Amino acid sequence: MSVLPIIAASTEELTDIFKDLHAHPEIGFTEHRTAGVVADRLKAYGVDEIHTGIGGTGVVGVIRGNRDGARRVGLRADMDALPIEEETNLPYRSTNPGVMHACGHDAHTTMLLGAAKHLAATRDFAGTAIVIFQPAEEGLGGARGMLADGLFERFPCDEVFGMHNSPSGEPNRVGICKGPAMAxxxxxxxxxxxxxxxxxxxxxxxxxxxxxxxxxxxxxxxxxxxxxxxxxxxxxxxxxxxxxxxxxxxxxxxxxxxxxxxxxxxxxxxxxxxxxxxxxxxxxxxxxxxxxxxxxFDVLMNDADLSEAYLEAAADIVGEENVSNADEPATGSEDFADMLKVVPGAYCRIGHSGTTGLHNPSFFLDPDLLPVGASVMARIVERRLAS
Missing domain, CATH: 3.30.70.360 (Alpha-Beta Plaits)
Known part of the structure; x- marks a missing residue:
């Protein structure tokens, strides 16, 4: 395991962010507190530009590398929770009755913040990284809302990458299904x-x-x-x-x-x-x-070449033995598909301990995943903008 040093040193900070977001879940298009946390962290990390209110409650950060380059790579995470009463009894369980992060979007947001912290601190790439924090993924059209608000016109990307946790009981395994990956x-x-x-x-x-x-x-x-x-x-x-x-x-x-x-x-x-x-x-x-x-939701289509590039970046972090390009298509849906219809890219799944399924009131996401996922996201930017 080769978690990036700045992210490794930020593990406690990332865990605190994750627990805070988990304790304060918000339904799609009402993620005002979450968006505020994101914007505040991006400012603290020295991100060059921070734009809020995109597609409702979306946030976009712009990070420029320390070498000239015209290419731009996007990273996307979702922020919303579900209308589920939490039954985990975690010390940081939801404080909002009837609302729970039962799909791991709190972790996705945290991991992208970790990647943004690393990229803003090192800037060891040629070009620009665009970090996209999307509202309302859970069937409410958050991706389409951001696109309608000019997401990729205002923040052009040559390619874009996303990630979802997988309660597979296989920690740190990264998998991708090329082509049609989600229904x-x-x-x-x-x-x-x-x-x-x-x-x-x-x-x-x-x-x-x-x-x-x-x-x-x-x-x-x-x-x-x-x-x-x-x-x-x-x-x-x-x-x-x-x-x-x-x-x-x-x-x-x-x-x-x-x-x-x-x-x-x-x-x-x-x-x-x-x-x-x-x-x-x-x-x-x-x-x-x-x-x-x-x-x-549209069908989520993973670009074959960018899927391989994503796995190569993941292998730098988790090792080649923990990546797979042969995942089966999933009949679940994901509105990152709408972004991939506009900009080519890839979407991976990353495993963590625990096997309680998504959208379950007892769902648990192991915080040990946070620095690993953040490192994979940062690494794909550094690889794709290496020169």
């Missing part, structure tokens, strides 16, 4: 407007709960009978809401869920069939069914 996602809401009645006289109703239940089963035929067997797609109905009393057939039932995919054509097929099924059920049952489909 795109569309969210959907379906409203079945039926006709209510007394529960003892259902013949007077157009029961939306029965219709919605049948629709859930039929939606699964899209995967089994429409999507080609070798094309990956996941359609999950995750919510069904209807009724408020034991003796009343309700007027309305609502469904919600997600589609995950690796090809835009598969998404288009699934969405078309969903609309057709909703229209067919509406006609068959004599009710009104409306569907709202929203693309939230």
């Amino acid at each position: 795109g996602a569309s969210f959907f809401d379906i409203r079945v407007q039926g006709k209510g009645s007394h529960a003892a006289m259902p013949q007077q109703s157009r029961d939306p709960l029965v219709i919605a239940s049948a629709l859930v089963g039929s939606l699964q035929t899209i995967l089994s009978r429409n999507v080609a067997p070798l094309d990956a797609c996941v359609l999950s109905v995750t919510q069904l809401h209807a009724g408020s009393a034991y003796n009343v057939v309700p007027d309305v039932a609502t469904l919600a869920g997600t589609i995950r995919y690796f090809k835009d054509g598969v998404r288009d097929l699934a969405e078309t069939r969903m609309r057709e099924l909703c229209a067919g059920f509406a006609t068959a049952y004599g009710v009104e069914i409306t569907i709202d489909l929203r693309n939230i």
Whole structure:
């Protein structure tokens, strides 16, 4: 293990930042305190330019190397937390009821701050490093918000790199999946407007709960009978809401869920069939069914050459035996994909001890990861801007 010296010496500081952010989580687009911590630290580290309020609560820092160079490399971390009640009983557990850093964005932010501290102190590169602290990754469109606010017009990057923790129980293992690495996602809401009645006289109703239940089963035929067997797609109905009393057939039932995919054509097929099924059920049952489909995440595409470059940088820190370019694609989604559609780059996963999954109220991220991840991020800048 070859953690960069300045970052190694800052381990206690980084751990304190991480614990502070973990104790004060903020939902997407409300990360005002977090953004303030980030901006204050960047100022203390001597970062050349600090820009706040980008895409809402985003922060961008500009660090110029001590050698001339026109190239610019971006590093990105996300800052938001999740609407989850924490159940870890850590001494630095969340102090915000119902909000928790259950996905490790507190660590991502901390690691990028560590990388920024190293890069601003050494400046041993030719060109410019752009450190991007993004709000609202968890399905709220933070990346698209920053892009709409002119992120890469205001802070051009030739390439950009991101990182996510992996509770794999394999500390310091860095892996990348080249090409399509994480699924795109569309969210959907379906409203079945039926006709209510007394529960003892259902013949007077157009029961939306029965219709919605049948629709859930039929939606699964899209995967089994429409999507080609070798094309990956996941359609999950995750919510069904209807009724408020034991003796009343309700007027309305609502469904919600997600589609995950690796090809835009598969998404288009699934969405078309969903609309057709909703229209067919509406006609068959004599009710009104409306569907709202929203693309939230694009497919995350890792550039093959930049993936290899990222792994070479990681190997400098964790050793060649702890890097892999053969990770499997993940059906989870990540809005860093939107940035990679504009600027080429790569996104890696870095392991830590503990195996409780992401988005779990008992999720735990080992702070020992912090100096390792920070060093990998700093190293990719130094390698890509070596001359």
